[in-house]
Amino acid sequence: MLQLSQVSHTIHVRGEELRLLDDVSLSVPAGHLIAIVGPSGCGKSTLLKTIAGIHEQSEGDLIWDGRDLAEEEDLHPGELGYVPQFSLAHELLTVEEAIASAISLRVRHRDAEEFDLRLEHALDATGLTDLADRRVSVLSGGQKRRLGLALELVTNPSLLLCDEVTSGLDPLSEEQIVKLLHELSRENERRIVINVTHSLSNLEIYDSVIVMKQGRVAYHGPPETLNFYFSVDKPEDIYLRLGQRPAEQWHESWKKHRDSYYREFKFPALRGAKNMESDKEVSDSSDAEDIDLPTADDADGQKTVFHKRKVNVFDGEESEEESTQKRKAARKQPSFAALPGLTAQTWELVKRRWLIFFRDSAQIWLHLAMLAGFPVLVVVFAWDGIKPMRALSQRQDANVIEELTRRTEHLVDQLSTGGLVSGLIMLQVVLVTLMASNTAAREIAGERSLLEREKLGGLRPTAYVLSKIIFLGVFILAQSLWMGLFVETMTGGLPGQLEVKLGLLVLAAAAMTFVCLAISALMRTAEKSTLLCIYLVGFQLPLSGAVLTLPKVIEGWVQPFIVSFWSWSGSLYSMRSTAFYDAVKKVTETDLVPDSQAAFVLGVHILAGLVLTWIGVNQSQWDSD
Numbered sequence: 001m002l003q004l005s006q007v008s009h010t011i012h013v014r015g016e017e018l019r020l021l022d023d024v025s026l027s028v029p030a031g032h033l034i035a036i037v038g039p040s041g042c043g044k045s046t047l048l049k050t051i052a053g054i055h056e057q058s059e060g061d062l063i064w065d066g067r068d069l070a071e072e073e074d075l076h077p078g079e080l081g082y083v084p085q086f087s088l089a090h091e092l093l094t095v096e097e098a099i100a101s102a103i104s105l106r107v108r109h110r111d112a113e114e115f116d117l118r119l120e121h122a123l124d125a126t127g128l129t130d131l132a133d134r135r136v137s138v139l140s141g142g143q144k145r146r147l148g149l150a151l152e153l154v155t156n157p158s159l160l161l162c163d164e165v166t167s168g169l170d171p172l173s174e175e176q177i178v179k180l181l182h183e184l185s186r187e188n189e190r191r192i193v194i195n196v197t198h199s200l201s202n203l204e205i206y207d208s209v210i211v212m213k214q215g216r217v218a219y220h221g222p223p224e225t226l227n228f229y230f231s232v233d234k235p236e237d238i239y240l241r242l243g244q245r246p247a248e249q250w251h252e253s254w255k256k257h258r259d260s261y262y263r264e265f266k267f268p269a270l271r272g273a274k275n276m277e278s279d280k281e282v283s284d285s286s287d288a289e290d291i292d293l294p295t296a297d298d299a300d301g302q303k304t305v306f307h308k309r310k311v312n313v314f315d316g317e318e319s320e321e322e323s324t325q326k327r328k329a330a331r332k333q334p335s336f337a338a339l340p341g342l343t344a345q346t347w348e349l350v351k352r353r354w355l356i357f358f359r360d361s362a363q364i365w366l367h368l369a370m371l372a373g374f375p376v377l378v379v380v381f382a383w384d385g386i387k388p389m390r391a392l393s394q395r396q397d398a399n400v401i402e403e404l405t406r407r408t409e410h411l412v413d414q415l416s417t418g419g420l421v422s423g424l425i426m427l428q429v430v431l432v433t434l435m436a437s438n439t440a441a442r443e444i445a446g447e448r449s450l451l452e453r454e455k456l457g458g459l460r461p462t463a464y465v466l467s468k469i470i471f472l473g474v475f476i477l478a479q480s481l482w483m484g485l486f487v488e489t490m491t492g493g494l495p496g497q498l499e500v501k502l503g504l505l506v507l508a509a510a511a512m513t514f515v516c517l518a519i520s521a522l523m524r525t526a527e528k529s530t531l532l533c534i535y536l537v538g539f540q541l542p543l544s545g546a547v548l549t550l551p552k553v554i555e556g557w558v559q560p561f562i563v564s565f566w567s568w569s570g571s572l573y574s575m576r577s578t579a580f581y582d583a584v585k586k587v588t589e590t591d592l593v594p595d596s597q598a599a600f601v602l603g604v605h606i607l608a609g610l611v612l613t614w615i616g617v618n619q620s621q622w623d624s625d
Contacts, residue, residue: 001268002028002051002159002192007060009043009050009215020046022215023251024060025258027268028192028208030158033185035203035223036196038212039239044196047212048161051194052082052456054622064159075159077106077339077458081152085164088148088450090352091137092359095128095147097352098136102151104348106457108338118154125187126150126180142173146180153184155457160184162195171201178202200235208267211238214247218254219296221261229257229295250296257294264293339458342466349467357471370438371479374431375486378424421495422572426544428483429508429567434537435479436512440472441533444520444617452622461617465610472513480509496574500595507602508567512537514609515563521616540564563605570598 009021020043028034036044049055051062053074062069069075089098099122100115109115123129126146131139139147145165152160162181166174178195182205185193195206203209203223211219211226219229227234230241242250262269340348357363444451451464484502488494494501516533523529543558544565559565573592 001030001063001065003061003063003268003270004051005061005063005270007050007057007062009046009055010058020215021050021057024215024217025255025270026210026217026220027262027270028194029266029268030190030192031185031188032207033182033193033205034195034208034210035206036194036210036212037198037200037203037238038218039242040198041214042212043215044212045163046215047210048163048194048196049622051159052080052161054082054456054620077456078155079158080456081149081155081157081160082453082456083145083148083152083160083162083165084449084453085167086144086148088453089136089144089151090356090447090450092135092356093352094133094135095139095150096123096132097355098147099123099150099154101348101352102457103154105340105345105454105459106155108340108344118156122150122153125153125184140173142169142177145169145173145177149180149184152457156188158188158190158192160191160193162193164196164198166195166197166199174199175202175205178205182206200238203235208265211242213242213250216247216251218242218247218250220254220258222265225261225293228293231295231297253296257296257298260293339460342460342463345460345463346466346470349464350470353467353471367439367475370435371482374435375483375490378427378431378483378487379490381424381427421575422568424487424491424494425501425571426541426564426568428487428505429564429571430537430540432480432483432505432509433512433540433563436476436509437516437533437537439475439479440513440516441520441530442526443468443472443517444613445523445529446520446526448524448526448621451617452620461614464617465614468517468613469514469610472517473510476506476509476513480505496571500574501571504567504570504595504598504602507599507606508563511563511602511605511609514606514613516609518609518612518616521613522619524621544568560601563602566593566598566601566605569593570595573598 004024004026007021007024008019010017010019012018024047036047038044046055050057053069057070064075064079093101096119099119103109103115103118103122107115107118109118120129123132126149128143128146128150131143136144136147148165149160149162160181165181166177169177181193181195185191185207203226206223208221209219209223209226210217211230219226221229223235226238230238232238232241261267339345451459454464455461481502484498484505488498488501516529516536519532519536520526520529523532540562541564543562569592574595
């Protein structure tokens with residue numbers, strides 16, 4: 001049983017309080033399908049998200065199965081199913097793969113048999129068995145809504161919340177989804193299914209309807225008394241009728257009449273309210289009966305005789321005996337279980353991410369093009385300078401001062417080589433950071449809605465971040481090591497210690513990757529994240545001091561945040577025992593730092609990026625209502 005007692009939700013806009021929910025009180029029995037309807041912006045989705053725990057109520061009590069969720073333990077992720085308006089599943093997965101992944105992330109199953117049982121039940125209950133091998137991307141709108149339901153049914157939730165799952169569907173598909181929700185509400189005797197909808201069609205299928213206006217409840221009762229209460233001929237006129245009176249009046253009128261409706265239709269008494277058990281039992285055997293109920297227009301709660309006809313929307317489709325058998329069979333279905341461990345969730349996320357990557361041909365070709373093309377680009381820029389670089393290398397054991405006094409052309413070679421070496425090292429670093437930013441910029445922001453739903457279902461943020469580290473770590477090593485080794489081989493060997501240069505390239509790639517991953521975790525949209533990461537890479541070259549020397553007053557403030565400076569500077573410093581170091585120093589006035597110090601600072605960048613990523617993943621970034 002679900003009860004809300006005087007629940008309000010307040011936000012602050014420009015320093016002022018705005019009440020999105022105001023004094024919402026209602027009671028919903030188990031085994032119940034309920035619709036929340038009302039004009040746009042009336043608080044329907046806000047109410048649903050407050051029940052789900054996505055929004056926290058500012059005032060009032062939210063009671064589930066007798067426990068106050070504000071004071072006691074929250075809903076277990078397995079008790080709650082939340083289905084957003086649009087199905088949140090990776091488009092490149094098949095229906096079966098998407099559901100199987102949901103099971104692996106949300107249920108600690110004992111064996112393969114239990115896993116298969118949950119999978120088969122989710123497919124069968126939503127009518128997706130014949131579509132199990134079809135990719136999500138080719139499903140119709142109605143099929144995607146069914147998939148959204150299937151993803152939540154894997155835990156056999158007792159509270160299933162649906163946010164506009166019928167929006168945008170054709171009339172037939174809408175009716176099919178509503179009937180499916182009705183069946184799901186009967187499948188588990190403890191289950192409550194709540195659906196937010198703009199549509200006033202198919203209301204007869206619901207057990208009760210909540211009508212809202214401006215965050216307040218204007219009505220909550222059976223659909224067959226809806227027209228009667230609002231004194232309209234058809235449900236489509238209710239919204240027009242709502243506009244004829246302020247929300248406060250509708251709310252106060254309903255508060256005055258609520259007990260009468262709850263008593264007549266045997267809804268549970270509200271917490272703290274007087275016992276509303278009726279002295280006169282409502283007969284379940286007759287097809288029709290006369291009951292006394294007030295309308296919203298009745299003054300002082302005056303009773304009006306209303307001729308109520310019992311409605312069975314599944315007449316001819318399912319007998320009472322069949323319904324009873326179905327409920328008994330449902331009780332044999334596995335109930336929600338403990339969440340999988342951290343390792344199990346991490347491993348499932350890694351497997352799923354690689355599966356998606358290998359099915360995205362555009363991403364594969366883009367990564368291959370960068371992996372093959374960027375090192376070649378570095379070598380092309382180095383080609384004309386390889387000869388003087390090698391000439392300087394052959395003379396590097398000679399006395400450089402004596403050489404300069406005897407041959408002025410040596411200075412020309414030295415300046416040319418110094419500029420070439422410095423430029424090649426920086427070009428490698430910048431291209432590696434460009435590849436890193438491309439890999440990480442959309443990694444979290446691009447699937448933010450899916451992440452929020454999976455967090456609500458029990459996904460640990462730590463498991464999610466670990467999976468990204470493992471997945472992106474492969475690209476970090478592949479991109480940086482291939483860049484360094486390819487250029488080293490094609491140029492005949494750049495000066496300096498190879499292991500130091502490779503290590504700093506790896507650290508630069510990792511630093512940029514995880515800084516961009518942090519940006520992706522903190523931004524609400526993939527577009528904003530990508531744009532910010534592009535700016536970040538674009539400033540690497542001019543602010544590094546490799547091309548233009550920065551003023552000393554600025555240099556000390558800027559360079560600590562520039563990844564490319566530390567990798568470039570540390571790589572050049574590793575050449576200090578060769579003639580190339582003198583050559584490089586002649587073309588740059590920027591102070592070079594020891595490679596160990598550069599590695600330490602890049603390590604700080606990596607750590608800061610991971611911490612900010614974890615913070616961003618933990619933040620709630622649901623789409624605003």
